[in-house]
Amino acid sequence: MCGISGILNLRATNTPPKEEELTRMLAAIRYRGPDESGIYLGSNIGLGNVRLSILDLSTGQQPISVRQGRYWIVYNGELFNYIEIRRTLEAEGISFVTTSDTEVVLQAYAQWGAACLQKFNGQFAIAIWDNQEQELFLARDRVGIRPLFYTHSRGRFIFCSEIKGIFQISGVRRAINHKALSQIFTFWTTITPQTPFEDVFELSPGHFMKIKNGKLETSAYWSLQFPLPDNYSRKHFNESVEELRDLFRNAVKIRLRADVEVAAYLSGGIDSSVTTAFIHELEPRMLNTFSIGFKDKTFDETGYQLEAAQYFNTNHTAFTCSSEDIGQAFYDTIRHTEFPVLRTAPTPMYLLSKKVREQNIKVVITGEGADEMLAGYNIFKEAKIRRFWAQNPQSDIRPLLLKKLYPYLPMMKDARTPVLKMFFGYRLSDTSHPCYSHLLRWHNTSRIQNYFSGEVQAELENYDPLDEVSHILADNFNQWGDLAKSQFLESGIFMSGYLLSSQGDRMAMANSVEGRYPFLDHRIIEFSASLPERYKLNSLNEKFILKKMMEGKIPESILKRHKQAYRAPVQASFSGINAPDYVKELTDASTLNAYGYFDAIKVEKLMKKINDQSEISEMENMALAGVLSTQLLHHFFIDDNVLVSKDKKPANLKIFREP
Numbered sequence: 233m234c235g236i237s238g239i240l241n242l243r244a245t246n247t248p249p250k251e252e253e254l255t256r257m258l259a260a261i262r263y264r265g266p267d268e269s270g271i272y273l274g275s276n277i278g279l280g281n282v283r284l285s286i287l288d289l290s291t292g293q294q295p296i297s298v299r300q301g302r303y304w305i306v307y308n309g310e311l312f313n314y315i316e317i318r319r320t321l322e323a324e325g326i327s328f329v330t331t332s333d334t335e336v337v338l339q340a341y342a343q344w345g346a347a348c349l350q351k352f353n354g355q356f357a358i359a360i361w362d363n364q365e366q367e368l369f370l371a372r373d374r375v376g377i378r379p380l381f382y383t384h385s386r387g388r389f390i391f392c393s394e395i396k397g398i399f400q401i402s403g404v405r406r407a408i409n410h411k412a413l414s415q416i417f418t419f420w421t422t423i424t425p426q427t428p429f430e431d432v433f434e435l436s437p438g439h440f441m442k443i444k445n446g447k448l449e450t451s452a453y454w455s456l457q458f459p460l461p462d463n464y465s466r467k468h469f470n471e472s473v474e475e476l477r478d479l480f481r482n483a484v485k486i487r488l489r490a491d492v493e494v495a496a497y498l499s500g501g502i503d504s505s506v507t508t509a510f511i512h513e514l515e516p517r518m519l520n521t522f523s524i525g526f527k528d529k530t531f532d533e534t535g536y537q538l539e540a541a542q543y544f545n546t547n548h549t550a551f552t553c554s555s556e557d558i559g560q561a562f563y564d565t566i567r568h569t570e571f572p573v574l575r576t577a578p579t580p581m582y583l584l585s586k587k588v589r590e591q592n593i594k595v596v597i598t599g600e601g602a603d604e605m606l607a608g609y610n611i612f613k614e615a616k617i618r619r620f621w622a623q624n625p626q627s628d629i630r631p632l633l634l635k636k637l638y639p640y641l642p643m644m645k646d647a648r649t650p651v652l653k654m655f656f657g658y659r660l661s662d663t664s665h666p667c668y669s670h671l672l673r674w675h676n677t678s679r680i681q682n683y684f685s686g687e688v689q690a691e692l693e694n695y696d697p698l699d700e701v702s703h704i705l706a707d708n709f710n711q712w713g714d715l716a717k718s719q720f721l722e723s724g725i726f727m728s729g730y731l732l733s734s735q736g737d738r739m740a741m742a743n744s745v746e747g748r749y750p751f752l753d754h755r756i757i758e759f760s761a762s763l764p765e766r767y768k769l770n771s772l773n774e775k776f777i778l779k780k781m782m783e784g785k786i787p788e789s790i791l792k793r794h795k796q797a798y799r800a801p802v803q804a805s806f807s808g809i810n811a812p813d814y815v816k817e818l819t820d821a822s823t824l825n826a827y828g829y830f831d832a833i834k835v836e837k838l839m840k841k842i843n844d845q846s847e848i849s850e851m852e853n854m855a856l857a858g859v860l861s862t863q864l865l866h867h868f869f870i871d872d873n874v875l876v877s878k879d880k881k882p883a884n885l886k887i888f889r890e891p
Contacts, residue, residue: 234294235264235741236306236380237280237332238359239401240368242446243274243387249278252889256400257392258282258882260874264393264741266309269882270294272304274890277361277368281306282882284744286490286594287314292332295370295888298339302364304888305338308393309356309378310748312486317351330514341369346440349453352613353486353754357393363890367444368386373755374454375601376424376728377747379737383432392533394738395570396874405431406870408862410688413829415697416572417858418678421729423700428571428865436726454754455706456723457761458716464764465583472767473781476759480781483753484510487597492750494595495520495588496547496673499798500536502775503599503608504864505786507750511597512544520593521546524584527554528801530640536790543787551587553580555804557817559812562805566864568742569734573861574677574854576800581739589743596740601751605760605777607768610637610795612718614656615669615770619714622660631656640796641850666710669718672699680855683838685831687823701725715765802853807842818863827866830859 237257239249253270258280262269265282272279272295281294287310297304311317313332317340322328333354340348341360346351346369355377360369368570370391372380382391384405392398399406407430415422422516425433435441438454465472484507488494496511498504498521510780511519521541525534534550558579565579566572588596593650603609614637621630631652638644658672665671684692709717740747750756759767763777770776777877779791806815817823819839821832838855841848848856868874 234284234306234308235261235282235397236308236357236359237261237392237397237672238306238356238368238390239278240389240443241276241387242384242389242443244366246275248275248890251278252878253401254278254280255881255885256264256876256878257397259876260397260879261392261394261742262398262634262882264882265696266744266883268293268884268886270886270888272297272306272361272888272890273652274304274361274363276366276713279304279306279359279361279747281308284594284746286310286492286746288330288332289491291330291887292334294334296330296332296334296338297888298335299342301890302362303338303342304361304363305341306359307334307335307337307356308380309358309373310746311352311354311356312338312489312753313351313353315489346371346442346451346453349440353716355749355752359391365440365444369440370435371440371453371528372435372437374438375456375723375732375752375757377732377737377749379733380435381427381432382435389448394566395427395429395527396869397429398432399869399874400876408829408866408870410691410829411695411697413572413684413688413862414681414692414695415700417574417681417684418674418697419725419729420573420574420677421733423697423704423724423725424729426700429869447726456720456757457706458712458720459762460708460711461713465762468778469777470753472763473777476756476777477781479753479756479759480506480750481510481514483750483756484597485514486748487748488515490595492594493520493592494597495522495593496522496546497584497596497598498523498537498540498546499599500533500540500790501793501796502601502778502782502786502790503602503751504792505540506602506778506782507599508540508544508546509782509785510750512546519544519546520591521548522584522588522591522593523548523550523595524580525550526571526580526800527552531799531801533796536793539787540790550589550592551584553583555801556613557583559805559815562860563812563814563864564742565739566861567868568738569861570738570865570869571734571861572858572865573730573734574680574858576802576805576857577798578735578739580800581735582742585740585745587742589745594744595746595748597748597750599751600747600749601757602775604719604727605751605757606778607715607719607765608775608795609722610797611669611722612674612715612881613637613772613774614672615714616772618656618660618672619663619668624662633772639794643849665734666705666717667698667721668716670721676851677854679851680858683830683834683855683859685828690827704809713765715769716761719761730831765838802857803842803848806856811843814864815860818860818867823863827863829862829866835859
């Protein structure tokens, strides 16, 4: 795994970017590739890479070129089926100099052009320069596991794995986008290709871009598709179980390919237990597993984690973090997320990856993606219950089904029908709305925009972030089944924009650890999408096919446990005598007014309630995390606190210059 960067002069001047510029960009993301680095300087372009060595440790340094220097590549990611693609290319007469997957990616592009992406099974962000055509090619994996950002500034196209790298370049505008804040304070993330910053964009998942003669052209090569309701797979359930088993076994097998040790995370839930079970089956040798627990027992799942570790006889290392740990580390969390967040859940993942790296582990396999692809989240069941309730809106019985979904939330334990109707009744009868499943969540989240300052609210007066969603929907979205629509929204917005980014790539790579996700193998995604909805959500039994597949293969207590969302303490992390100093500083009225995003009086009332140790609502917890993370974002990215010093260099830098 690596980090990449580049600068292209959009007006041909035959002048390469300055070496110092690319060096600063790479230094800013050195933690993504602490082993070695390289820069290519051509007539109008510069490409940079920092490398975390996982495959071909000795000859895989980037940039790499092929075809007598016609093609140059910098690449962040892993091509898991590189062995098979290499064999195909060799059969077509292509010879290789290294054993790295990077060279396979480059030769595949040289041989097949952008069509090579259809053959790739991996997680990647790619930049390839064609010297002959003077064309830059950028591509990103299907679901956005690896990031890639870009901007235009002073006649140049600038890209990097992280936004902080782009901001190292003099003249690049740095300003937080208020409409993007509105999106984040509704969806938990921005709608692709937007980011929190003005004029900075991401290359959308499943897309590639070509830049030639100063013109940019972006195309989709993949998107999540579902059959129409009468076109789902007609395979028998048991046959589908076995097909999923075979696909998943292979997905895990190819993700074990590495020249370094591969470990696994154990969360205590079904998904990580499934991945560990298959690793144990494929590689019976001792497996290192890691988990994070909480001193606050409300959030802790240590018991299930240890049970799974004992069941599979892994060499398990369990870490426990306190609310104080989370509060202190949240500061660095936002420096790495580069996005505001509405909860503290990324921070324990940051602390966990730090501990993993201290054990000299570079690669971990995790269970992300199962909930999205196999309908594991409560939001899918919630939508199903609300549709059932909407058939008889006056019923006092039907809303009670919702209590079963959130037993871990104090407000739900003893909630009576009037409370449930008030909380879950928003647009109950609007079942024909294409985003019906998510309207309630988005509405509840958007209420925290009440903390925005008067100036920001005035700017957003006629803006509705839901209008942005229509731009990413599939052409035949309205013809899909109810669950398919829900899965598309959850995968395309929350998973790609938040789970795999703020809580995924950024928290692992901050400590030079690569995450691998078997459930996000595109073959499993496409297979899962083809399944009848009842195979995934059977009545209110989530991930039905996965549970059937794993009967007798993982601990029974984990297989049958109630779905519990991964959460972390918020209020306790930022209040009390051990509250971090930055909290008081960033929520001070003078700082709030200077930054301009939030109403100082409203934030003061919120902070008083928090510091009085009064019980606060989920919405107030989200508001607290959102306010602090946005203030930190300004502190880091607008107030110059991510600019690297000139004496900071990437590791083992090698320069390649065009003759």
